[in-house]
Amino acid sequence: MSLEQYRDVWVYLTREDGKLTRPSLELIAAGRKVADKIGQRVVAVMLGYQLGDAPNEAIARGADAVIYADEPWLKNYLCLPYTRVLVDMCRQYKPYAFLFIADELGRDLSPRVAYRLKTGLATDNIDLEVEDYYFGKDNTTYKNVLAQIRPDFATRVAKIYTPRHRPQIASIRPGNFEPLPRDESRRGELIRFQPSPVEDDFKAEIIEEKALPKSAVDLENAKVIISLGLGILKDGEGRPRNPREGLELAEELAQLLRERYGLKVEIGATRALIYAELKELEGFITKERQVGQTGKTVAPDIYIALGISGAVQHRVGMIRSKNIVAVNTDPNAPIFDIAHYVINDDLYKVVPQLISYLRGQ
DSSP, X not given: OOGXXXXXXXXXXXXXXXXXXXXXXXXXXXXXXXXXXXXXOEEEEEEESOOTTHHHHHHHTTOSEEEEEEXXXXXXXXXXXXXXXXXXXXXXXXXXXXXXXXXXXXXXXXXXXXXXXXXXXXXXESEEEEEEEEETTTTEEEEEEEEEEEEOSXXXXXXXXXXXXXXXXXXXXXXXXXXXXXXXXXXXXXXXXXXXXXXXXXXXXXXXXXXXXXXXXXXXXXXXXXXEOGGGGBOTTSOBOOHHHHHHHXXXXXXXXXXXXXXXXXXXXXXXXXHTTOGGGTTTSOGGGBBSTTSBOOOOSEEEEESOOOOHXXXXXXXXXXXXXXXXXXXXXXXXXXXXXXXXXXXXXXXHXXXXXXXTO
């Protein structure tokens, strides 16, 4: 295989209510970062039916070209026909890299594409770089290899490379890239790909579709997030505290910020606190509030971490917050390494003082 024949960074985009999703816009920005470093194009890839103005929107938001298939039999997502179409596209146009969103669809589709193309896949990445990579087994330095950066399951962040195969396939966690501004003056190439359906791919049939109710918790769009960790179980003297007290303090602070400053504020939580399944927090501290590697990735203006030690799995979900305020009794808490404002004290003292200050008392 000649690696030089593989060019351009592809990004697989999805729509909701006829518009490109925010994670899709973030994916274009991720592709732009890589493409600019290697002097190649960002190519948006879209499958569906009646795509409307979505291909032009992708150009306006940073893509240089769009390859799309607009067919009635692609109206609803089915893994086998979608996989076949994407693989056929890759074999014809030979992309250097192919990026997917790390959501339910991306986690289903990207490994199928990677398997059929006999290439590698790195999932749930939080960043991307382009580097030269030395492969000792064949004593070769591969130029301009995509470095796929993701947290591992211990305490580190890992880099994954696919030096000898193309395309390099990766999925990107939402919330780690800022969408590029719309630029109506941008122009790009629109390429309609016209696949033919294969009967064997339609072994499953969609009988009915029902929209799932949307969560009332909107961590991704909050300006302020107040997150709780297992530290709410004890005060500064190590005495047990009812975790409901910690939650009520967070709620009081959140409501004050909403009323006084008109801010969109949400309550978040660590995975450890959620999976502790404390009866005092039942029905409120649920998985939809989870921030971290297996939860939501957020980037609010202010992130207030109360009683959170700061394991890497949590940090990767909130490290892009513009201002991080951390309150913890442990002076060696890892969260302090990334916090902009460090408060090494008892949250049961600090939060009431903060509330009183904001009330002007």
